[in-house]
Amino acid sequence: MATEGHTVLDHTVLDIKSLHPVRVYYDKGNTVVVQRIANGFEHGKYIISFNSSVRPFHGWIGSFRLTPSTEFPDGVFLGAVEGWADVYEYSRKIEKPLK
Numbered sequence: 001m002a003t004e005g006h007t008v009l010d011h012t013v014l015d016i017k018s019l020h021p022v023r024v025y026y027d028k029g030n031t032v033v034v035q036r037i038a039n040g041f042e043h044g045k046y047i048i049s050f051n052s053s054v055r056p057f058h059g060w061i062g063s064f065r066l067t068p069s070t071e072f073p074d075g076v077f078l079g080a081v082e083g084w085a086d087v088y089e090y091s092r093k094i095e096k097p098l099k
Helices: none
Strands: 023-027 030-038 041-049 064-068 084-093
Touching: none
Parallel strands: none
Antiparallel strands: 023 030, 030 041, 041 084, 064 084
């Protein structure tokens, strides 16, 4: 049951703002939450919806180096439409300046 838009089906919905993003963007339909930029690298959370066809291959998706999140080991609930998602810590070398 929804309560003030924060709980759906008795699961807490992840609030991206709680991750303190520097920037949020999409990569191959997945959500990238940049939490830190340092020494030419981005670091943060890479969120993959369970219905996404893109999965890490040997810890990589494109230029993103992924490791399972210890903060969200069981995944997160994104809401009634998006459903559940896996969360990874990521780092990525910035090839070109962010806009």
